[in-house]
Amino acid sequence: MPMIDQPVAIVTGASRGIGNAIAAALAADGYAVVAAGSSAQEAVAANLEQIARHARPWTYLQADVSTPAGRERIVAGALERFGRIDVLVNNAGVAPKVRMDLLDTTEESLDRVLGVNLKSAFFLSQAAANAMRRLRPEIPGFSPKIVNISSISAYTSSTMRGEYCISKAAISMVTLLFADRLAEEGINVYEIRPGIIATDMTAVVKDKYDRMIADGLTPIKRWGQPQDVANAVRAVCSGLLDFSTGEVINVNGGFHIRRL
Numbered sequence: 001m002p003m004i005d006q007p008v009a010i011v012t013g014a015s016r017g018i019g020n021a022i023a024a025a026l027a028a029d030g031y032a033v034v035a036a037g038s039s040a041q042e043a044v045a046a047n048l049e050q051i052a053r054h055a056r057p058w059t060y061l062q063a064d065v066s067t068p069a070g071r072e073r074i075v076a077g078a079l080e081r082f083g084r085i086d087v088l089v090n091n092a093g094v095a096p097k098v099r100m101d102l103l104d105t106t107e108e109s110l111d112r113v114l115g116v117n118l119k120s121a122f123f124l125s126q127a128a129a130n131a132m133r134r135l136r137p138e139i140p141g142f143s144p145k146i147v148n149i150s151s152i153s154a155y156t157s158s159t160m161r162g163e164y165c166i167s168k169a170a171i172s173m174v175t176l177l178f179a180d181r182l183a184e185e186g187i188n189v190y191e192i193r194p195g196i197i198a199t200d201m202t203a204v205v206k207d208k209y210d211r212m213i214a215d216g217l218t219p220i221k222r223w224g225q226p227q228d229v230a231n232a233v234r235a236v237c238s239g240l241l242d243f244s245t246g247e248v249i250n251v252n253g254g255f256h257i258r259r260l
Contacts, residue, residue, distance in 0.1 A: 002083055003083030008078060009031040009034070010075070010128065012089065012124065015039050015047055016199075020050055022149075022233050024051050025231065026089075026230075029237070033055045034074065035048065075127045075131060086145070088146045090171075094117065096161050102159045113167050118167045118170045125146050125174065129182055145189070146178060146189045148191050150168045150194075151164075151194055152250075153165045153168045154168040154172045179245040182245075190236045191247070194224060196218070196224055197226060218254050219259075221253075229251050236249065
């Protein structure tokens with residue numbers, strides 16, 4: 001297909017939660033959207049309506065981002081359908097299937113979490129960056145970006161889900177490495193670091209976090225919403241932060257503030 005005139009955003013983990021909100025927000029801002037997720041399209045049709053109501057055009061790609069074939073399907077699919085990639089949002093992520101003490105964590109669990117959370121971000125960034133480099137001379141005013149969604153778990157210990165913390169800490173270094181390497185290519189890289197966000201993943205500990213937030217865990221005493229994260233992604237994609245790269249944007253109600 002010939003290259004379309006409007007910018008194109010790939011968002012992984014876009015079938016629900018934070019990724020769904022990001023994809024819908026970028027669609028509302030005028031991006032053509034490649035929404036990638038692990039679920040069959042019919043199983044998440046209601047969520048995808050949030051994207052479809054804004055995006056013209058858009059597409060959904062079912063893919064396992066932990067595999068080379070899945071990542072190739074996403075990048076190749078975006079290029080085949082729209083001819084360009086302007087933004088990659090590495091949002092796909094999983095928590096351990098079972099929360100286990102650090103002393104009992106299994107290799108299988110570590111491999112699964114790192115495969116989805118870390119390997120996908122690294123190798124999708126690599127593939128998208130190489131495509132962006134090739135496209136840069138062909139698109140006037142081209143200002144491509146990569147946005148990694150990490151977590152306060154990048155620096156906050158949680159010994160019952162160590163795999164998740166390790167994966168998110170690694171995302172921070174992936175951001176710095178790619179920001180450093182890609183600056184000369186005209187590609188900016190950012191890390192969005194959410195705090196306690198109301199999603200399926202946090203629903204299982206809702207009562208615990210309700211109490212902690214009420215007791216002052218965060219200066220802003222409310223749960224974060226997926227739209228809060230989506231708004232941060234919109235900000236870095238707006239072009240207003242183009243003299244910044246490798247930047248971390250906290251979306252956590254002030255959790256990162258150390259208080260006495």
